[in-house]
Amino acid sequence: MTILLTVLGIAVFAVGLLISIAWHELGHLSTAKLFGIRVPQYMVGFGPTVWSRKKGDTEYGLKAIPLGGYIRMIGMFPPDAQGRIEARSTSPWRGMIEDARSAAFEELEPGDETRLFYTRKPWKRVIVMFAGPFMNLILAVAIFLGVSMSFGFATQTTKVAGVPKCVIEQSQNRETCAKGDPVSPGYAAGLRTNDRIVAFNGKPVKDWSALSDLIRKTTGPATITVDRAGTDTVLHATLVSNQVLAKDSDGQAIEGKYVTAGYLGFISASEIVPLSFTDSVGRMGTMLEDGVDSIVALPSKIPDLWNAAFDGGERKADSPVGVVGAARISGEVMNLDQPTQNLIATLLFVVASFNLSLFLFNMLPLLPLDGGHIAGALWEAARRNLARLFKRPDPGPFDVAKLMPVAYVVAGIFICFTVLVLIADVVNPVKIS
Incomplete structure (x- = not known):
C-alpha cells in the first residue's frame, strides 16, 4: 500500500x-x-515526439521527457548589421550568435516577413x-x-491542548518539571485541556496571535474567560515573567531568539482554519516575498547542497529541491496519516x-x-x-x-x-x- x-x-x-x-x-x-507572430510549434516536454497534430500553421504535441516545454516563434532575433540571416565565422563566440540567428529563421516561409517576433x-x-x-x-x-479559503491551514488557536504544571524557560529545552520550578500560572488558575480562551482581562480574543500579544504584555493578576463545554467560566491567574521565543513582524516564533515576557502557561491547539480572502492574499504576499528571498539566496545554498549530495551532510528543510525532489515529497505526502482532504490540500499546495x-x-x-x-x-x-x-x-x-x-x-x-x-x-x- x-x-x-x-x-x-x-x-x-x-x-x-x-x-x-x-x-x-x-x-x-x-x-x-x-x-500576429507565426508559431510553428507548441510542445510540452523535450526529446522524441510522442504525439502531435497540426492545426492551422502550428504543430501541437507532447514529447517523451515531461521536464519543460517550448513554443517556436519565427524571427526571435533580427538580421545582423549587414542584413544577413546566416554568416560564417571562425570565432566560436561569433558562431554561437550566428547559429542562434539562423535557427530563428530556419522555418521562414513566403509571407512571414510581416509575422516575425523581432519586428x-x-x-x-x-x-x-x-x-x-x-x-x-x-x-x-x-x-x-x-x-486557503475552502480548506485552510494548520493554525494555532486559543484552544488549550495542554497545561504545563510548572514554569520552564523555553531556552532550557526540557518538558519535565525540576525541583524548585515555580507552579505554572495557568495550572494554578485551573486551566484545563480543551478549554477555549475567549477573553483576556475582559477583552474578547478570537485568534492565537492576539491572545499571545496580550499575555506577553501582562505580568501580575489577570482574568481568563474560557469556554468550557459550552459554558463561559472566569479564571483568575497571576502571570509571571519568563524567557520565551521572540516573535517576528508576522507573529511567527523566531527559533533561538528569546525575550522576557508575560507567561500564562498553556499549549495552544492547532486546528485547520480556513482563511478570509484578505488573510489569504496577505499570506500569498508573504509567500512571494519568501520566494524572492529564496531565489536571491540560491548561491549561498550550494555548499550545503554539495555536502548533502557527496559528503553525507544534513539536507536542510529549506534546501532547494528540483522536479525529482518535489515528486518524492508528493509521494511522501500520500503516506501521511491524515484525512484525505488534508492530503489533497497539501498536494495542491505543492503544485x-x-x-x-x-x-x-x-x-x-x-x-x-x-x-x-x-x-x-x-x-x-x-x-x-x-x-x-x-x-x-x-x-x-x-x-x-x-x-x-x-x-x-x-x-x-x-x-x-x-x-x-x-x-x-x-x-x-x-x-x-
Missing part, C-alpha cells in the same frame, strides 16, 4: 507539472498569435515573453486562494509552490530565460526613446543574439546547479516527515 500511495502521489505531481508547463506555454502562444514593438514582445510566467503566477494564486517558483525563476533578467528577452525588449525601447528625444537616428532593434554566448554560460550554470540538486534529491532527499 505504501508503494501504491507513493506512486499515486508522484503521478498526481506529474500531471500537475504537465498542466503547469502547458499553461505556461499557452501564455506565450496565445499572446504571440494575438500580435513587433517592444511592449508587445514584453507581453509575449511575460505571458508565460504570468500564467504560472495566475495558477499559483488560484490554487493557493482556493485551498502551487512549484508554479510560483516557475514565475520567479523565469523573471530573472538573464537569457535564455523569459526575463532575459523582456530585458532586451525594454533596453531597445529605452534606446529608441532616447534617440527620439535627442533627435538622433533610430538605432533599430536590439540584437539579442549578441548575448547568446552569455546565455550559453548562464544555461551551463543552471544545468550544473540542476544536476547538483538532482543528485541531492536522489541520495539525500528533503523529507517532510
Whole structure:
C-alpha cells in the first residue's frame, strides 16, 4: 500500500507539472498569435515526439521527457548589421550568435516577413515573453486562494491542548518539571485541556496571535474567560515573567531568539482554519516575498547542497529541491496519516509552490530565460526613446543574439546547479516527515 500511495502521489505531481508547463506555454502562444507572430510549434516536454497534430500553421504535441516545454516563434532575433540571416565565422563566440540567428529563421516561409517576433514593438514582445510566467503566477494564486479559503491551514488557536504544571524557560529545552520550578500560572488558575480562551482581562480574543500579544504584555493578576463545554467560566491567574521565543513582524516564533515576557502557561491547539480572502492574499504576499528571498539566496545554498549530495551532510528543510525532489515529497505526502482532504490540500499546495517558483525563476533578467528577452525588449525601447528625444537616428532593434554566448554560460550554470540538486534529491532527499 505504501508503494501504491507513493506512486499515486508522484503521478498526481506529474500531471500537475504537465498542466503547469502547458499553461505556461499557452501564455506565450496565445499572446504571440494575438500580435500576429507565426508559431510553428507548441510542445510540452523535450526529446522524441510522442504525439502531435497540426492545426492551422502550428504543430501541437507532447514529447517523451515531461521536464519543460517550448513554443517556436519565427524571427526571435533580427538580421545582423549587414542584413544577413546566416554568416560564417571562425570565432566560436561569433558562431554561437550566428547559429542562434539562423535557427530563428530556419522555418521562414513566403509571407512571414510581416509575422516575425523581432519586428513587433517592444511592449508587445514584453507581453509575449511575460505571458508565460504570468500564467504560472495566475495558477499559483488560484490554487493557493482556493485551498486557503475552502480548506485552510494548520493554525494555532486559543484552544488549550495542554497545561504545563510548572514554569520552564523555553531556552532550557526540557518538558519535565525540576525541583524548585515555580507552579505554572495557568495550572494554578485551573486551566484545563480543551478549554477555549475567549477573553483576556475582559477583552474578547478570537485568534492565537492576539491572545499571545496580550499575555506577553501582562505580568501580575489577570482574568481568563474560557469556554468550557459550552459554558463561559472566569479564571483568575497571576502571570509571571519568563524567557520565551521572540516573535517576528508576522507573529511567527523566531527559533533561538528569546525575550522576557508575560507567561500564562498553556499549549495552544492547532486546528485547520480556513482563511478570509484578505488573510489569504496577505499570506500569498508573504509567500512571494519568501520566494524572492529564496531565489536571491540560491548561491549561498550550494555548499550545503554539495555536502548533502557527496559528503553525507544534513539536507536542510529549506534546501532547494528540483522536479525529482518535489515528486518524492508528493509521494511522501500520500503516506501521511491524515484525512484525505488534508492530503489533497497539501498536494495542491505543492503544485502551487512549484508554479510560483516557475514565475520567479523565469523573471530573472538573464537569457535564455523569459526575463532575459523582456530585458532586451525594454533596453531597445529605452534606446529608441532616447534617440527620439535627442533627435538622433533610430538605432533599430536590439540584437539579442549578441548575448547568446552569455546565455550559453548562464544555461551551463543552471544545468550544473540542476544536476547538483538532482543528485541531492536522489541520495539525500528533503523529507517532510
